[in-house]
Amino acid sequence: MSYAKEPRKIALVGIGKIARDQHVPALAASPDWDLAATVSRKGGVEGIEAHEDFDAFLEARPDIEVVSLCLPPQPRFDYAKKALLARRHVMLEKPPGQTLAEMHELERLAAKQGVTLYASWHSRMAAGVAAARSRLVERVVQGVCITWKEDVRKWHPGQDWVFAPGGMGVMDPGINALSILTEILPEPVHLVAADLEFPENRDTPIAARLEFSGHVSAVFDWRQEGPQTWDIEIETNKGPLALREGGARLEVDGAEQELLDHPGEYPSLYARMAELVGRGESDVDLAPMIHVADAMTLGRRVTVAPFEF
Structure with missing residues (x-):
């Protein structure tokens, strides 16, 4: 659904791998958005006005009311704060920031400035997630096993x-x-223990x-070569459910479910951003970050072999 009468101008900040792979194609296909400018020290998008300095961009293009920040989380707070102070609506790649305190400050500032802040979670937009959530409303969750293993050299080269x-x-x-777990579970869980390999x-x-509480466990590993594994397996009082391939596939009682046509994760994120800006609302759900922060607090540190790209 389109919420803008005409496409809104948007600037994409941080033109790296995720921007080129996901954001640029999603914006190109969207009826809601007009990619009017980019801001990056390391390149741009062909045919789109490019800036290297964010402060200069904000001063030069007051007509671009929305910015999407695809920078790494470390510098993102400063960029987001500048944008909000300039009364621009802000969309944040995941994770939305380095710390919860940063995010609370940005949320407060967005409300004060009367602009939208969207902490986006792309995996929540995977094709099977909403269907899994609706199924679990009718079931009692008895346990969850998450296996999330991928190759860092493939997804974050160098x-x-x-x-x-x-x-x-x-x-x-x-x-x-x-982000999927906190979206689909009928009742929240909390972390109780963690082992972290550094x-x-x-x-x-x-x-x-x-x-976690509630018989929920997760294994994450960045060293898996070959086929990648992104599975969430759920035991319930009415049989098992599983989300495979990062939520793109849903199995119920071992049977693959036919899902409705899906526009894709990032097109769905930008449709949500258009909705939020159109309504003058923000969406800043920090539940996934809370679990990460708790893991860093409770986690037992285990030293492993050095890693090089």
């Missing part, structure tokens, strides 16, 4: 920021699983095992 403080390490993909030469974990 990107040392993921292993720097604030980059979250394996929690960067793992938070996708946690390469001896890195500041964030490369693997993690998490234990």
